[in-house]
Amino acid sequence: MFNIENWDWESKEKMLAEPAKWKDQFEDVWEPYISPDGEKIASIVKIGEGEFNIAINEGTWEEPFEKIWYSRFSPDGRLTAFITKDMEWTMAVDGKTWEQMYEYIWDTKFSADGKIIAATTKVDSVYSITINEKTWECPTKLQSIASHVISPDGKTSVAIAQTVPLAEGDVNAFTKGAWSVIVNGKPWNDNYADIYGLAISDDGKNVVAEYRNSICEYGILVNEKPWNEKFGCTWEPVFHPKNSDEITAPVRQAGQWFLATNGRIVWDKGFINLMHQTYSPDGNNIAAAVAPSFAKWTIAVNGQPWSKTFNECILKPYFSPDGRKVAAIAKDSGKWLLVVDGTVLGEGYDNIWPPVFGPNGDMVICKVEKNGKYAIAVNGKIRGNDYEALWNPVVSPDGTKVMICGVEDGKYYRKVVLLSDI
Amino acid sequence: MKPTIAIREPVVDDLMDQTEKILTEEQIEKVINEVIDQETGVRLQTYVNTCIHCGLCSEACHWFLSNDRDVSFAPVTKVKDTIWVMLEKKGKVDAAFIKRCSQIAHTECNVCRRCGMYCPFGIDIAYMMLVVRRICAKLEMVPLYLQDTVNSHAATMNQMWVKPDEWIDTLQWQEEEAQGYVPSARLPLEKEGAEIMYSVIGPEPKFLAQLLGNITVIMKVAGLDWTMPATAGWDNSNMAMYSGDFEVMARVERLHHETAQRLKVKKIVMGECGHAFRGGEYDGPTWLGWMSPPIPIVHAVAFYYDLIKSGRIKIAKKVEGPVTVQYPCNIIRNAGLGSKLQYIMNAVCEDFVDLIPNDRHAYCCNAGGDTINCGPPWKKIRVQSAKIQSENFKRTGAHTIVTPCHNCHSGVEDIVDGYKLGMHVKFFSELLIEAMEIPEHLKPKEE
Structure with missing residues (x-):
């Protein structure tokens, strides 16, 4: 997480806003979002017929808009949203709009430090990606x-796009190919x-x-070059975290799913299904969700499924x-379970x-829901009080504390708790 | 085994005609044997070996009954003329045969499973037709319009080539429309942790956007916490399931379910569509290795039943005059929602006139199972072969036929038009919107 070492890890508890009061102030209040550092909470609010704003901590954006949606905080804590003015759309960042207006704009993406804000845009029925106001x-x-x-x-920004019109x-024409990757x-x-x-x-x-040539011919493309091997089906490929030349993907052969690296099957055991392969941070291990038999799901680590x-x-x-x-x-x-x-x-x-x-690794912390209330669970057991709204906990860089952000009795709190006290 | 004499008017289907010209017998033999050996097992063998060719299934089939009991439309004949030949000849058949198989399995059978109910051994004849479809699909012998729909699923993850911005824009437009009835109504996009993810099929944003406005009003009046995704994964329909492209089917179903998982909802409520329920509840999960969908799926009929039965939605004024209903095969015969459908029909209609036969025994609309998606070339025979259901509708004397399924809706419209029945065709939600009570505090304020 960007700049996490500079977040406030000292204040034990801060009450930063009273979202419950927004309901008295505005006609309608949408679900809240918080900044990554927990310092800000924001909701889109309706202030009148065709007039929306964003309530953020104790204030609002200066200017209301005809419509606002998809409010999301960037990793550096700026609040973005799509807004309309005179029936045209654009991006607003902390209330300030991009100059260019679009026929439509959606799907915000951020760089890790939040400095780059990208979205899909449409102008005169032509689609593109716009990055910090500059369109491809x-x-x-x-x-x-x-x-x-x-x-x-x-x-680097890439997109899956339709490059050829299809009647x-x-x-x-479809079979010949109408889709490509744009880099x-x-x-x-x-x-x-x-x-x-x-x-x-x-x-x-x-x-x-992944690409699909015909009903049962799938493959993997790396920088335009296909793996030599073709498969009956594939799921999403992922990169090795330390070696971007190593790519792993689930592949289907003769009715079973296998894990393949750079085209070669590396887990000899096949499964009914295999998804969500994930490398360990050092890239030495790989785990995936697998079904060794029908309706029996588990995790396989380096090809070995858990017995449970x-x-x-x-x-x-x-x-x-x-x-x-x-x-x-x-x-x-x-029931949902932590395993x-x-x-x-x-x-x-x-x-x-x-x-x-x-x-x-001896402590696993989760946000959980039970009977309509949210709580923090440590190793599967609830610790502390219930919340009306709660966000995912964040562990401090030194590994001693955890940030817990939630709404209690209509008030938004940012708490920092010692892991030993949780 | 002699082929059955089947008299049909010639139909031009560009894709099937084109595929017939290029398919080789080697390709055909390879694909048939691959599918039989690798994708079927004891189930197919049991069905094939158990059938005593008694023909009792014929009496169950609306194609047979609507075409003057022409034996070439009987379910047993459909099996005899397709999979039996493939097995007997060990795949050594020609392209013309495969084309005829596609015609039978894709355009002359709705896989409605009524025949299986009347088979003395309970043989699921529809399953055998789906195996035939799978073989045809792997040989790219699929009716043109159906294949185009599958291509849309494959490329866009929705049935109607709806682009991502068109989807979101339509939802935002329909939210405004709903606010004309209930000013505080909201169509919440991407609301993580909502109780319900509502999903629909491609034709709703494309042609029937008012249904999205209707559900926005209904959700508000019922006071429910719901959301819709602003990403692909919103479309619950799946024509790939019916064409035989199970890989695309699985990808579409997986995305639908994983979208619900991403949004952390408790359940998916789906609009009025039968085949989409089948894909989401059974065929998709089975292929993916799930016993049932990890996020439970509730069909609109069961959803409206709960809302009305619990009093969350109250009926202010019932719809006047006789109204009847089409029972969608995939939610009634194959999922048992018949009594719930009858309950909600009685709840909103002053005079609900039931069909005979009804419930699990009701006839298919003859649009389901992909046949309507085979498009204009195949429409004439489809409507002609729904004659028996047209007579059933006529007997009710209803002014409106309710169709809690999109394929039924389009198919019944064709029946009404083709047989000049002079009836309206509506979704249940359209009746509910007319009949439900909107509490005073939710109504627009007088100027």
């Missing part, structure tokens, strides 16, 4: 943009029937995507900072948010 100069008139990704440093029912405004040379699972390596050098399985599903695995432990959220018989290294910790909940490891 793309030689091809893009017909649509399905999704886009930016690198952590914000220097209704023109299946031949910093430049389309790849070839078009494809379908592109999925776009990703950029952390160093911004490599771009990977769950009858509904299991979500993305998370490694501890040292890469030795793996946590995941599973669902079994209607660490194949062992269920604590009780079942109505919802569990992504787990956060303490520094040495």
Whole structure:
């Protein structure tokens, strides 16, 4: 998280706003968002017919707008949202709008430090990516943009885009390929029937995507070059965190799912399904959600599934900072469970948010929901009081404290608690 | 085994005609044997070996009954003329045969599963038709319009080539429309942690946007915490499931479910569509390895039943005059929502005139199972083969037919038009909006 070492890790408790009072002040109050450092809370509010603003801590943006939606904080704490003026759309950042207006704008993305703000834009029915107010100069008139990704440093932006117009029912043109990958405004040379699972390596050098040629012919493209191997189906590829030349993807062969690295199957055991493969921070281990048999879900680490399985599903695995432990959220018989290294910790909940490891991996902290209230659970057991709204906990860089932000009795609190006291 | 004499008017389907010219017998043999060996098992063998060719399934089939009991439309004939031949000849068949298989399995069978109910052994004939479709799809022998819909699913993750901005823009427009009825109504986009994710099928934003406005009003009056995604994953429909492209089917279903997981909702409530329920509840999860959807799916009929039964929605004025209903196969015969549908029909209609036969035994609208998506080339025979259901509608004397399913809706409109029934066709939510009570505090203030 950007600049996390400079966040306020000393103040034990700050009451920063009273969102409950907003309901008396405004016609309607939408769900709140908080800044990454927890210092700001904001909601879109309706102030009258066709007039919206954003309430943020004790104030609002200076100028109201006809419409506002998708308010999101950047990693450096600036508040962004899409707004309309005279029926045209643009981005507003801390209440100040970009100069250019668009037919439409959506899907905000940030660089890791928040300095780069990107979104998909449409002007005169041509689609593009706009980065800090500068729109791609793309030689091809893009017909649509399905999704886009930016690198952590914000220097590389890529999108899956339709590069060729398609007439209704023109299946031949579709099969020939009407979609491509656009890197910093430049389309790849070839078009494809379908592109999925776009990703950029952390160093911004490599771009990977799945492609589909025909009903059962899928493959992986790395900087336009396909793996030699084709598969019956694929899921999203991911990069090794330290070596952007290593790419891993789930692939389907003869009705089973395997894990492949750079085209070669590396887990010899096949599964009914295999998804959400995740590298450990050092890249030495890899874990994935797998179904060894029908309706039995678990995590496999380096190809070895946990013995404990769950009858509904299991979500993305998370490694501890040292890469030795793996946590995941599973669902079994209607309840969500926290599972660490194949062992269920604590009780079942109505919802569990992504787990956060303490520094040495012996503590797993989660936001949980039970009976309509939210709480912090440590190793699966609720600690402390209930909240009306709660955000994911953040562990301090030195690993001694955790930031907990939530709304209690209509008031928004930012608390810093010693991990030893939680 | 002699092929059945099937007399059909010639139909021009550009994709099927084109594929017939280029398919080789080697390709065909390879694909048939691959599918039979790798994608089927004891289920298919049991069905094939158990069938005694008694033909009792024929009496269940609206195609057979609507076409003067022409045996070439009987379910047993459809099996005999397709998968039996493939098995008997071990895949050594030609392109013309595969084209005829696609015609039978894609355009002359709704996989409605009524025949399976009347089979003395309970053989799921529809399953065998889906195996035939899978083989045809892998050989790219699919009706043109259906394939175009599948291409849309594959490229955009929705059925109607709706672009991401068009989707969001339509929701925002319909939120404003809803505010004309209930000023405080809101269509919350991307609200993480809401109780409900509401999902719809592609035609709603494309052609029937008012349904999105209707649900916005209904959710507000019922006081529910809900959301809709502003990303792909909003479309719960799945024509790839029916064409035989199971890989695209799975990708679409996975995204739909993972969108609900991302939004951390407790359940997905889906609009009025039958096949989408089947894809979300059964076919999609099964392919992906889930016993049932990890985030439970509630069909609109069950949802409205709960709202009315619990009193969250009160009925102010029932719809006058006789009204009847089309029972969508995928939520009634195949999911048991018949009594709930009857309950909500009685709740909002002064004079609900039921169909005979009804509930699980009701006939298919003849649009389901993808047949309507096969497009204009195949419309004439589709409407012709819905004759028996047109007679059932006529007998009710209703002024309106309610169709809690999009395919039923379009199919029944074609029946009403084709047989000059002079009836209206409406979704249940359209009746509910007319009949429900809007509490005083939610009504627009007088100027």
